[in-house]
Amino acid sequence: MVLTVDVGNTRIKAAVFEEDTVLESFVFEKNELEKKIEKILKKFPNCSDLVIASVGNIEKHSFLIFENLLNIHFLTDNDVFPFTNKYATPKTLGIDRMILAAGATLQFPKKNRLVIDAGTCITYDFIDEFDNYLGGAISPGLRLRYEVLHNYTARLPLLVLEEPESYIGDTTAQAIHSGVVNGFVYEIDGFIDEYRTKFSNFIIILTGGDTDFLAKRLKNTIFANSNFLLESLNQTFQYKIDND
Incomplete structure (x- = not known):
């Protein structure tokens, strides 16, 4: 075990x-x-x-x-991984992103893969069908967006994640929920659409703490698995044993 x-x-x-x-x-x-x-x-x-x-x-x-x-x-970036790391600054690539990329490579061979990890930050990691890790994007997660609105303004309240009642927020609280949640969903769908215009044979993997909340709101078809990082960690370890 x-x-x-x-x-x-x-x-x-x-x-x-x-x-x-x-x-x-x-x-x-x-x-x-x-x-x-x-x-x-x-x-x-x-x-x-x-x-x-x-x-x-x-x-x-x-x-x-x-x-x-x-x-x-x-596990560190000095271990063996099942992809070629083409990040321009490989030593700055977080081990969590490397493990997600490894899991995507091992679980979904010969596909273009976009891994979206929605946690404290949201990260996007792209591995092409030839097992090249090309990079991605990083932006604030849902909780951070609520905190930033409160911490960097004089009067906006600190709210917790909640389903917006409408796209048109008719109170300050509802306007914040609409802006944070809908803006977040638009961002993810926008990134996915951009990748889809350039790559075929494509799979999107959504993971992280906000997976369940987000999965039903995205217009794109995704593979949602909140435990994907832990599964990828186990698979990366097995790959290391087999290839060291």
Whole structure:
């Protein structure tokens, strides 16, 4: 069994795998890390490997305290990946984006793939049908957009994500919901449309914390999987074992 851990900007996601099958997945806060992993390992004592990808500021020693229980692997850009990285500044490419690209390459061979990860930020990563990683885009996620409107204006309230009642917001709160949610959806559909004009044999993968909220609002056909990063992390680890 393999325990995969994704340390994001906001929260930590984890999953236990038996080969390619997810046995259970978890989401928790960063300050719960040690207790949660202890609890997971008690429930799944046959875990042999702990595989970590981190873009958050968690120290390695928080994981190394478990090195007497299982093998610990920190995936980095120095590991082997199933695509050719053609990013102009490869050392600045986040490990989370690399793992998403790896998962898309391994799960959907010989296709043009656009991976959209809707979390704290929304990232777009494109891997062509020849397994070349070409790049993508980064912009603020839904929560950040609400926070920016509040933090950088004098009077706009801080709201939480909510379905807009109408495209025409008739209160300040509804105007914010309409602007944030509809603007976000238009952005994603716009990016997808732009890629579709240039590439055929195309698949769009939507993942991240806001997957379920967004999936039914997009006009484009997508493959939605909120656990895609964790699945990709497990697959990337298996690929590393087979190709090191």
